Amino acid sequence: MPAAYRADTVVILGLGLIGGSLARALRRSGFSRRFVGYGHRETSLRRGVELGVIDDFTLDLEQAIGQADILVVCTPTLIAADMLRDILPRLAAAGGPVITDVASVKGSLRDAAIGAMGAMPPRLVLAHPIAGSERSGVEASDADLFINHRVIVTPVEGNDPAALDLVRAMWASTGAEVVDMAVDEHDAVLAATSHLPHVLAYALVDALAQSAASEDIFRFAAGGFRDFTRIASSDPAMWRDIAIANGPALLNSIDLFSEHLGGLRQAIVEGDAQSLFATFTRAKQARDDFAAILAERGRRKS
Amino acid sequence: MPAAYRADTVVILGLGLIGGSLARALRRSGFSRRFVGYGHRETSLRRGVELGVIDDFTLDLEQAIGQADILVVCTPTLIAADMLRDILPRLAAAGGPVITDVASVKGSLRDAAIGAMGAMPPRLVLAHPIAGSERSGVEASDADLFINHRVIVTPVEGNDPAALDLVRAMWASTGAEVVDMAVDEHDAVLAATSHLPHVLAYALVDALAQSAASEDIFRFAAGGFRDFTRIASSDPAMWRDIAIANGPALLNSIDLFSEHLGGLRQAIVEGDAQSLFATFTRAKQARDDFAAILAERGRRKS
Numbered sequence: 001m002p003a004a005y006r007a008d009t010v011v012i013l014g015l016g017l018i019g020g021s022l023a024r025a026l027r028r029s030g031f032s033r034r035f036v037g038y039g040h041r042e043t044s045l046r047r048g049v050e051l052g053v054i055d056d057f058t059l060d061l062e063q064a065i066g067q068a069d070i071l072v073v074c075t076p077t078l079i080a081a082d083m084l085r086d087i088l089p090r091l092a093a094a095g096g097p098v099i100t101d102v103a104s105v106k107g108s109l110r111d112a113a114i115g116a117m118g119a120m121p122p123r124l125v126l127a128h129p130i131a132g133s134e135r136s137g138v139e140a141s142d143a144d145l146f147i148n149h150r151v152i153v154t155p156v157e158g159n160d161p162a163a164l165d166l167v168r169a170m171w172a173s174t175g176a177e178v179v180d181m182a183v184d185e186h187d188a189v190l191a192a193t194s195h196l197p198h199v200l201a202y203a204l205v206d207a208l209a210q211s212a213a214s215e216d217i218f219r220f221a222a223g224g225f226r227d228f229t230r231i232a233s234s235d236p237a238m239w240r241d242i243a244i245a246n247g248p249a250l251l252n253s254i255d256l257f258s259e260h261l262g263g264l265r266q267a268i269v270e271g272d273a274q275s276l277f278a279t280f281t282r283a284k285q286a287r288d289d290f291a292a293i294l295a296e297r298g299r300r301k302s
Numbered sequence: 303m304p305a306a307y308r309a310d311t312v313v314i315l316g317l318g319l320i321g322g323s324l325a326r327a328l329r330r331s332g333f334s335r336r337f338v339g340y341g342h343r344e345t346s347l348r349r350g351v352e353l354g355v356i357d358d359f360t361l362d363l364e365q366a367i368g369q370a371d372i373l374v375v376c377t378p379t380l381i382a383a384d385m386l387r388d389i390l391p392r393l394a395a396a397g398g399p400v401i402t403d404v405a406s407v408k409g410s411l412r413d414a415a416i417g418a419m420g421a422m423p424p425r426l427v428l429a430h431p432i433a434g435s436e437r438s439g440v441e442a443s444d445a446d447l448f449i450n451h452r453v454i455v456t457p458v459e460g461n462d463p464a465a466l467d468l469v470r471a472m473w474a475s476t477g478a479e480v481v482d483m484a485v486d487e488h489d490a491v492l493a494a495t496s497h498l499p500h501v502l503a504y505a506l507v508d509a510l511a512q513s514a515a516s517e518d519i520f521r522f523a524a525g526g527f528r529d530f531t532r533i534a535s536s537d538p539a540m541w542r543d544i545a546i547a548n549g550p551a552l553l554n555s556i557d558l559f560s561e562h563l564g565g566l567r568q569a570i571v572e573g574d575a576q577s578l579f580a581t582f583t584r585a586k587q588a589r590d591d592f593a594a595i596l597a598e599r600g601r602r603k604s
Contacts, residue, residue, distance in 0.1 A: 200506065203565075218495075220492070268549050273543075283507040286507050
């Protein structure tokens with residue numbers, strides 16, 4: 001392998017938007033020389049070759065593992081756990097490929113890996129690129145997808161430092177901002193900022209759609225409602241998997257939220273204008289601060 | 303009054319974004335000849351004259367009423383109820399000005415009017431333009447604000463048909479789409495599509511801002527969170543008033559929502575993937591249908 005390549009061959013398991021975009025970005029950055037797809041759906045793998053996203057593909061897991069310097073599991077969250085259980089026992093104890101993933105929940109994968117192997121495999125590095133698109137599939141893959149997005153790497157006790165460094169370097173080469181976080185903190189933060197809002201949006205739209213006045217409700221809904229419910233158009237299978245995989249952290253977030261909603265409900269019952277005003281003012285301040293953070297991040301990008 | 307004017311003089315009580323935009327739109331459409339502002343804050347009234355939004359102003363309520371063909375109460379929701387209690391007893395029983403408003407809640411104003419007068423005053427027509435802006439004040443007023451927006455007129459038993467027609471014609475001349483709706487239906491629909499989402503967004507942001515991990519939470523929040531919480535940056539005083547004025551309908555909406563959220567919570571506790579998938583799929587379908595309605599409305603506008 002020429003010194004210029006950090007890892008000669010990257011094998012993408014599950015070639016969709018994220019895996020395809022990662023291959024395109026790593027090819028462009030010169031991080032790796034060769035990209036191989038693995039999966040069950042030959043048509044999208046063949047399409048990946050046609051599009052120049054991957055150089056080759058295989059439907060055989062042993063072959064996929066055999067040629068990999070880095071294995072990237074890019075399947076949905078629940079399938080990723082099954083795949084780890086399948087792959088990890090086949091890897092050589094030392095010197096085998098580094099294996100990493102892109103799933104939205106990290107604790108369930110750590111637990112699956114420890115369950116399968118008795119301890120955290122040193123060369124398994126869990127990571128989560130916070131990036132996506134309304135489009136999906138390898139056709140939508142984009143070498144720019146990760147630029148200026150966060151990638152959270154979640155080191156676990158027992159991880160091989162060299163494997164951690166390789167995964168961090170891989171993501172940095174895509175233009176992403178790489179950040180370390182503990183597994184449980186990752187899952188709590190993502191539950192609060194992403195998984196909970198999705199559940200709330202799904203719950204609201206479903207409640208209104210099933211109410212008697214649903215026709216009027218959607219006919220008179222305005223811009224605020226459109227923004228608030230946009231994420232309820234997300235892929236139901238993906239979010240089912242996330243809700244199951246991150247169950248405990250998500251339940252904590254739901255309960256914290258319900259407690260605050262209950263407080264506002266009580267203030268409305270009591271006509272407690274002062275308490276409503278205090279809560280709304282605090283929330284507006286926090287949201288305005290958040291908007292300022294986003295604006296600052298936007299300035300740094302340009 | 304020349305035949306071309308439907309109402310010679312319009313008096314705006316509370317000259318801000320909505321009142322100023324209405325005056326600008328009615329001047330342009332030729333619906334009225336003369337616009338007079340009334341309020342307590344002389345500086346914004348004086349500014350309204352400078353900007354050509356109004357022709358004159360007064361700080362005296364009797365004078366305001368005396369020259370009006372239409373009185374439009376454009377103050378926030380709770381102040382609007384106080385203002386009705388103040389104005390209605392001063393109006394001549396028959397042949398006086400038509401009086402209307404722009405508040406987000408209609409039942410509380412109907413009840414205030416009936417409470418003050420013993421019955422619905424025939425020439426009081428309640429209405430709600432579903433339009434706004436992130437900006438506020440007469441400086442931000444815009445003759446185009448209502449074009450293609452809905453204005454809901456809520457007729458009440460005892461309303462004078464000529465007064466209803468005049469208010470409908472006034473809003474139609476601004477370019478708005480005028481729709482009739484019963485008072486209670488209006489308040490239920492707005493509770494569901496607007497007031498509830500605002501309360502949910504305020505509750506979520508406040509819950510997260512007060513949690514121990516709030517710094518990380520906002521640091522790693524992404525685009526979905528930004529859209530979902532945008533309405534938590536709305537004016538706290540305005541939303542306090544709306545939450546109080548529309549209390550009963552809002553409590554119904556909160557309870558309906560909480561029931562659905564409780565169902566999702568239980569499905570997560572039980573790991574019931576099938577039920578989560580069914581709910582998320584139904585909600586996505588409803589949200590996609592709503593997006594199609596919005597797209598269709600957009601096409602009709604252009």
